[in-house]
Amino acid sequence: MNTVNVGSADNQKTKNKVIFVMGATATGKSKLSIDLATHFHGEVINSDKIQVYKGLDIITNKVTVEEARGVPHHLLGIVNDSEEDFTVDDFCHNALEAIYAILKKGKVPIIGGGSNSYLEKLVEDPTINFRQRFDCCFIWVDASLPVLHERVGKRIDQMVIAGLLDEVREMFVMGADYNRGIRRAIGAPELESYFMVEKDTSGDEATKSNILANAIEEIKANTRKLVDSQLGKIHRLKNELGWDLHRVDVTSVYEKCGKDAEVAWEQQVLKESLEIVGSFLN
Incomplete structure (x- = not known):
């Protein structure tokens, strides 16, 4: 376990x-996060507990080089051992180091990710005294639950098209521990039953297809459960711990597609976020 260095x-x-x-x-x-970094001369610190691991880029939805648009990202794919436990203390230690490194360059640290237990530890732990050392601006990107649940399903279908099966197959080990490291990622344990019968030449192809379809539906269902859990934790941070969250509604973006969605993002989501962050920084 790393000891957090409070620095100067x-x-x-x-x-x-x-x-x-x-x-x-x-x-x-x-x-x-990337949009804000490009506008305010910032760098992004990942706070997703699965994206800290190297590998499974599709299933963990890591940003691509093209999507990053030249914005440096920290704590993204830094753990090579797929079974290593990257704890909340590890996150806090590494996040603080990244914050100071970014500030030293005269840039703005932007922490982005969905692991709210990491964020709560960083901000609330009395041994870190984060609020005494930093001013915080919390932006909460949110959407109506039906729209978000539908988007989850579409995104997983896109991941399958992009090569999700091949990616997880490469890491598949029969009897692997899905409670450790990167194998905790939603999608890895759900596909185990399919990979176990996939190469059985005597097996019925229709049965295999049915097992795969059920596994993909299970991935979608478990991802929606994750969404619900994440939202519950965010509401707790807001209502019980008093975090001042600026909620930015992206519902209208995901009700559209193509160019219309891009325009909605620019005119509604990004415009409001730039105003919030601009006021905070100035």
């Missing part, structure tokens, strides 16, 4: 500023 910022007279982009899976946190 405790003695500073003016607090440095840190932006948090929060939200459930599939709300557009990564896109908004």
Whole structure:
């Protein structure tokens, strides 16, 4: 376990500023984090507990080089051991190091990701004293639940087309521990039953197809459960711990498609977010 180094910022007279982009899976946190970084000379710190691992880029929905648009990302794919436990303390230690490194370059730290237990530990732990050292701006990217649940299903279908099966197959090990490391990612345990029968030449192809279809539906169902859990934790941070969250509604974006969705993002989501962050930084 790493010991968090509080650094020299405790003695500073003016607090440095840190932006948090929060939200459930599939709300557009990564896109908004990158948009804000390009506008405000920032760098992104990943706070997704599965994206810290190397590999499974499709199933964990890591940003691609093209999507990052040249914005540096920290804590993304930094753990090579697929079974290593990356704890909340590990996150806090690495996140603080990244914050100070970004500030040293005169840039703005933007923490983005869906692992709210990581964020709560970082901000609320009395041994870290985060709020005494940094001013925080919390942006909550949110959408109506029916729209978000529908988007989850569509996104997983896109992942399958993009090669999700091949990606998970490469890491498949019969009897693997799905409670450790990167194998905790939704999609890995659900596909085990399919991979176990996939190469059985004596098996019925229709049965195999049915097992695969059920596994994909299970991935969708478990991802929707994750969304519900994430939202519950965000409401707790807001209502019980008093976090001042700026809710940005992306529902209208995901009710559209193509160019119309892009326009809705620019005119509604991004415009409002730029106003919030601009006011915070100034």
